[in-house]
Amino acid sequence: MLTLIDTHAHLIDERYRRDRKEVIARARSSGVVQMVNVGYDLDSSRRCVALAGEYDFIYAAVGVHPHDAARAPENYLDELRELARGPKVVAIGETGLDYYRNLSPRAEQQRVFREQLALARELALPVIIHDREAHADLLAILKQDGLSSAGGVMHCFSGSWEMAEECLRLGFYISIAGVVTYPQSTRLKNIAAQVPDERLLVETDCPYLTPEPWRGKRNEPSYVRCVVEHIAVLRGATAQELALLTARNARRLFGLPPAVLA
Numbered sequence: 001m002l003t004l005i006d007t008h009a010h011l012i013d014e015r016y017r018r019d020r021k022e023v024i025a026r027a028r029s030s031g032v033v034q035m036v037n038v039g040y041d042l043d044s045s046r047r048c049v050a051l052a053g054e055y056d057f058i059y060a061a062v063g064v065h066p067h068d069a070a071r072a073p074e075n076y077l078d079e080l081r082e083l084a085r086g087p088k089v090v091a092i093g094e095t096g097l098d099y100y101r102n103l104s105p106r107a108e109q110q111r112v113f114r115e116q117l118a119l120a121r122e123l124a125l126p127v128i129i130h131d132r133e134a135h136a137d138l139l140a141i142l143k144q145d146g147l148s149s150a151g152g153v154m155h156c157f158s159g160s161w162e163m164a165e166e167c168l169r170l171g172f173y174i175s176i177a178g179v180v181t182y183p184q185s186t187r188l189k190n191i192a193a194q195v196p197d198e199r200l201l202v203e204t205d206c207p208y209l210t211p212e213p214w215r216g217k218r219n220e221p222s223y224v225r226c227v228v229e230h231i232a233v234l235r236g237a238t239a240q241e242l243a244l245l246t247a248r249n250a251r252r253l254f255g256l257p258p259a260v261l262a
């Protein structure tokens with residue numbers, strides 16, 4: 001069996017309300033030894049922390065997504081700082097910029113992103129970054145403000161190889177989601193094949209972006225195996241090798257302890 005770490009899941013989503021326990025059990029029995037559940041606003045961040053408190057192998061990230069930037073209450077940073085003190089909180093995020101859907105005005109997205117970058121620097125926690133169609137502004141902000149000493153990850157990477165190279169130079173990890181399994185994702189497949197061994201992560205971003213062969217169904221952490229198997233082929237590696245490599249990277253970035261196998 002593979003040793004897998006899903007570095008980006010949203011199991012607090014309403015879509016798991018009825019069978020969250022079963023989904024988590026299925027992840028365990030599929031080899032998922034650790035996972036990070038990621039918040040997108042204050043409420044979801046609190047629920048991620050609570051879920052991490054219930055399961056040894058589940059960790060949390062707390063943050064405000066660019067979609068939710070305009071709705072963040074005035075004191076949201078204090079709330080995040082407080083939540084981030086929890087022993088199972090391993091990152092700030094997800095945060096970033098989304099100019100594809102523009103659900104919050106761009107100026108608000110940028111402000112909330114910069115404030116969270118500063119919080120990550122203050123707490124020396126890694127950042128989980130969401131970037132959609134905002135590559136130039138995102139890189140400009142990162143270069144100007146600076147990254148946390150703990151680094152960060154470009155989650156569900158969707159840019160060009162040039163963008164990936166810039167992110168690698170800044171010290172980022174590149175995380176690949178199930179989109180890589182779709183036949184039309186030629187550019188992403190090339191990127192997944194080229195990211196240096198020590199900077200590659202895998203994720204599901206569940207309940208979204210379900211990999212083949214489950215595309216169209218609700219996504220879940222156990223499907224991270226499909227992402228690993230697909231990328232292994234692209235890199236000429238075995239699934240076992242790729243699983244170990246990405247798990248090692250995830251532990252390094254998020255400071256996770258060695259996993260205890262069930």
Ligand code: NI
Pocket residue numbers: 008010038094205
């Ligand atoms: Ni996400």
